[in-house]
Amino acid sequence: MAGSERPRTVVAAEAPLRAKASNYPDIFARRFGGRDKRPLGDLFGLKNFGVNLTRLAPGAMSSLRHAHSLQDEFVYVLAGRAVLITDAGETPLEAGRCAGFPAGTGDAHHLVNRGDEEVWYLEVGDRTAGDVGSYPDDDLQAVKRDDGGWEFRRKDGTAY
DSSP: OOTTOOOSOOOGGGSOOOSSSOOSOHHHHGGGTTEEEEEHHHHTTOOSEEEEEEEEOTTOBSSSSBEESSOOEEEEEEESEEEEEETTEEEEEETTOEEEEOTTSOOOEEEEOOSSSOEEEEEEEEOOTTOEEEETTTTEEEEEOTTSOEEEEOTTSOBO
């Protein structure tokens, strides 16, 4: 696309993969083999919320288990069967099921593919500056910067 020219439509499964496989610090990023994200919202210049088409290979997970202070999140499973893991336990999510995660609840969540087939799902989240991501299972916290990127630190505040 030349300059600021944006497409009107795309075939989601043919959209380019995210340039960097994971935004997490390297010590965590290596745990995300088998996960591909196609940032669909970015293709259209969306600024207020993001939309990703995500593929999880067997054995892969969506993210580290996390909760957001200010950002709402939503997932919709298109194909396959994932396991949603939250503070309340595990819930199977097959094609056609969806889940939402309101900001500020502290209920940490992620998806895991424990099956033999790929899982495809849409994830939608807003891009609120100042959002803080908490990770109860890992020594990690994240703060959303004004430029849209994430700043990752250990729980004691030291940088990675």
